[in-house]
Amino acid sequence: MCGITVAIKLVGRSGYCSAKAPVTNSLVADGDHKKRKLSNGFTHSQLENSHGNFDHNLEHQLASSLDAINHRGPDSHGIWISPDSNGDRVEYQLNCQLHGLILSIVLLSTIAGLGSCRLAINGLGPGGQQPFSNPDGTIHAVVNGELYDHHCIRDEMIQLSGYQFQGGSDSEIVVALYQYYGVSFLSSLRGEYALSIYDSKKHLFLAARDRSGIKPLFWTIHNGNLLLASEAKALLPFGWQPEWDVRSIIDKGWLTEERTIFKGLRKVSASGVGNLNACDGVTDLTNKSVPETRTEEEMIAGVQARMLDAVRVRLQAEVPVGIHLSGGIDSAVIAGMAKHLLDKGDVKLGSGGEHRLRCLGIAFDKGSGYDESVIAQNTADFLGVDFQKTHMDEAELAANFEEAVWFDEQPHFELGFVGKHALSKLTRDSGLKTVISGQGSDEIFGGYDVYLRDYLRESDIAWPHNDLDIPTRLRELHASEVSMTNAFATWTGHDGTKIPPHLSTEIPTFASSMTIPHLFPSSWASKQFESLSPQVTMIENIDVRIRDLMRTKWHPLHSAQYVWNKTALPNMLLTNLSDRTEMSHSVEGRVPFLDHHLMEYVNALPPSMKVRYDPDTGQLTEKWILRQASRPFITDELYTRKKHPYSAPSIYPLAGPMHALMSKLITKNNVEQLGFVDWSKTENLVQKAFESQDQVQLRSAFGIAQWVVLGQRFGIPKAEASE
Secondary structure (H helix, E strand, O other): OEEEEEEEEOOOOOOOOOOOOOEEEOOEOOOOOOOOOOOOOOOOOOOOOOOOOHHHHHHHHHHHHHHHOHHHOOOEEEEEEOOOOOOOOOOEEEEOOOOOOOEEEEEOOOEEEEEEEEOOOOOOOHHHOOOEEOOOOOEEEEEEEEEOOHHHHHHHHHHHHOOOOOOOOHHHHHHHHHHHHHHHHHHHOOEEEEEEEEEOOOOEEEEEEOOOOOOOOEEEEEOOEEEEEOOHHHHHHHOOOOOEOHHHHHHOHHHHOOEOOEOOOEEOOOOOOOOHHHHHOHHHOOOOOOOOOOOHHHHHHHHHHHHHHHHHHHOEOOOOEEEEOOOOHHHHHHHHHHHHHHHHOOOOOEOOOOOOOEEEEEEEOOOOOOOOHHHHHHHHHHHOOEEEEEEEOHHHHHHHHHHHHHHHOOOOOOOHHHHHHHHHHHHHHOOOOEEEOOOOHHHHHOOOOHHHHHHHOOOOOOOOOOOOOHHHHHHHHHHHHHHHHHHHHHHHOOOOOOOOHHHOOOOOHHHHHHHOOOOOEOHHHHHHOOOOOHHHHHHHOOOHHHHHHHHHOOOHHHHHHHHHHHOHHHHHHHHHHHHHHHHOOOOEEEOHHHOHHHHHHHHOOOHHHOOEEEOOOOEEEOOHHHHHHHHHHOOHHHHHOOOOOOOOOOOOOOOOHHHHHHHHHOOHHHHHHHOOEOHHHHOOHHHHHHHHOOHHHHHHHHHHHHHHHHHHHHOOOOOOOOO
């Protein structure tokens, strides 16, 4: 696990510096990462800006970039820089389609620099220091994340090619696999990762992320240089000046595709295998017209076996491993399966020095309606494991708000991200570097309420034993539509029905929430982008071949899951509630439910294995097959409990800490400095929101406050209308 930074000079002349051989800096952090002596005797200060003078300051820029994201890897920093190029100009080709969803660049002459700040989890010795290079020094890589089954792959590479590994790090297998298989090596990876490889022999650079987009990687071209980093703030030392991408902000492109809230900064796409079927898993989703031949018992056993294996590999590390535990079934079954595997002796807990499983959670104020710590404690008592919790009252949420926004680098629609930020601090303070969470379960098992309408839109003929007849389905569909309309009205202030007619069969129910009114666009922004629709932006970003499958082959539930998993999951949940909040305190998060072996199996299940109608009770049960597979490992309380999404309290009193914070941030100067928010529409927002206790207005205030914090922390100039 680490943070990574990459800089590649695309256009310019040679004469980078006097160095005639690659420069390396693999010094172990000595407790003062803000000043570190590099291999050429140079010292630097954190985030010192060298104004884009790439040719002479690349080493300095890379080191400052790593300091900016030192929270991602405080254990050591490493830098590799290529020898000086010989050509007068650089020829390059950006080809994002060459290898499917990989960012791939052909380079005929260039200067390249790779940097890594390391959070040591496996291969703790010097041999695990990044960047990695192959024995002949032609392939160089930086890897952020965790790769499982690496011992088996290591043995395979030694047997097939005699590869000489320098240490025991799981990430080093990337270089060996790439050297042997080429770009197709990505299909061999299992885990959460973002990586970059520079191949000087083939004149090739590529970057890729895991299938679900668990680990971040951003890229931009600045002053003729290709820059990549795990977080946007790491680009500042290269002279990159962030600007608001107002179009992306208004049409929600930052939530639905590769754009971000910053102009010209994009995400390397999630999923890194070079063909459509493999990278998107489209062949795994059930054809709605083909009847399922397996029995329920077979499918339940198949889910359970793959869940156990996904948990097993994620318990393996050379440091202690903990579990983030809430009041839901997802984290509870992870804890239950981990305890089961440890009791059987099938796996050791982290480094083996730990003898008792440790779980950690958040406690909100009792009576707020959001505190699940009692249920989490019940689970811990049932399993006989330790449970620590951090209490997040209003004062703590307000105190942590601005720091959490800075680490997230984008807004979130409620304050749960602040709680997760504080939970990661508790995790690190407890001596844990690695935690396992239940993130991703709702995505693959159909756990959200908004999925119910999509399940009911068509009969599930793939499951011949379905008890949901057509009259009952239509009745339940109507009830679901009424329920969703009311829910959207409460949550967003509109009824959720504004869907373009020509796309009504393709846009899933959850898309209506894309119009959450956190923003009051300025007059110029409204006029310039008034024709944009977040729903249209989202669906038109889906490959036309996938949209054809959605119309003809997939059940609406599976279409909704696919779109969510390509949009909201990587761009919101895995960002705001996973990687950024975990890494803000140097904690590696692992997500068993997004193990691709498990995901592929669950994708191939009929919709009625995920959402099940019970004719005896007249109720629809979400995540039905997960409940059956989890039954031996969880309490009766959780087996029967309905889904409650994790979130923080949304109502706060007048004259309290949150009211004071919003009043401080949402001022005339601050809002007008954004440029894309209308002050006349927000002038009285804070007072009205806290007086009325209106959830929609409070969420709008929280959203605008986050834009203000980001603008101030990044020093973003005021957005103005484009000509």
